[in-house]
Amino acid sequence: MSSEFHKNLYLALVHHPVRNKDGKVVTTAITNLDIHDIARSCKTFGVQNYFLVTPLESQMMLANRVLDYWSTVTGSRLVPDRKAALELVRVKESIESTIEFIVKKTGQQPILIATSAQGTEETTGYREMRKILQSSERPCLLLFGTGYGLIDEIIHQADYLLDPIYGVEDFNHLSVRAAVSIILDRLINQE
Numbered sequence: 001m002s003s004e005f006h007k008n009l010y011l012a013l014v015h016h017p018v019r020n021k022d023g024k025v026v027t028t029a030i031t032n033l034d035i036h037d038i039a040r041s042c043k044t045f046g047v048q049n050y051f052l053v054t055p056l057e058s059q060m061m062l063a064n065r066v067l068d069y070w071s072t073v074t075g076s077r078l079v080p081d082r083k084a085a086l087e088l089v090r091v092k093e094s095i096e097s098t099i100e101f102i103v104k105k106t107g108q109q110p111i112l113i114a115t116s117a118q119g120t121e122e123t124t125g126y127r128e129m130r131k132i133l134q135s136s137e138r139p140c141l142l143l144f145g146t147g148y149g150l151i152d153e154i155i156h157q158a159d160y161l162l163d164p165i166y167g168v169e170d171f172n173h174l175s176v177r178a179a180v181s182i183i184l185d186r187l188i189n190q191e
Helices: 004-005 032-044 056-069 073-078 079-084 093-104 126-135 152-156 176-188
Strands: 009-014 050-054 087-090 111-116 140-145
Touching: 009 032, 009 093, 009 176, 032 050, 032 056, 032 079, 032 176, 050 093, 050 176, 056 093, 093 140, 093 176, 111 126, 111 152, 126 176, 140 176
Parallel strands: 009 050, 009 140, 050 087, 111 140
Antiparallel strands: none
16 A cells, blocks of 8 residues: 555545435534544544534534543543544534645645445445555545435535445444444555
8 A cells, every 4th residue: 555545535524414314404413422433543544634524613612622622731641542533633614615625735626435325336346446546646535424324416526436335234324433444444454
């Protein structure tokens, strides 16, 4: 694996616009567990930044309060590794503002890679995606949806849609934290 690949990888946990179980567009709540666990996975796999995407001011304040605590002397002394992981996290109000951050940082539009637990005929496998990411000079932004997943408009705007994660049975309802870890491992470590 080229070390350059890690310099191009970004991840966003989208809380809006996502679907609820009835297919309606909603905004989901940020959870403390998602902040910590996904940040740790991102740090482990060399992701440059992990974005929490929500338009709600109260949710942005909550996330920033958590991040502020772990960056202080008290929080960083309690668990130094957590501080290192949480330094990757940025809170943004939209996918567009996330893309703008990446463009400002890198000077290039990111390749958008959507994820979904729903299978379609238009997905890209992990081996193929790994090759695309390794050969690209552009930054890559992995989009993960909360609730019942990213809305169709976001998926259609993406450059790629990754294959869903399948287990040994028809059951396919992983937590987003588990899905992030599995997908990062498949994209970074698989031969």
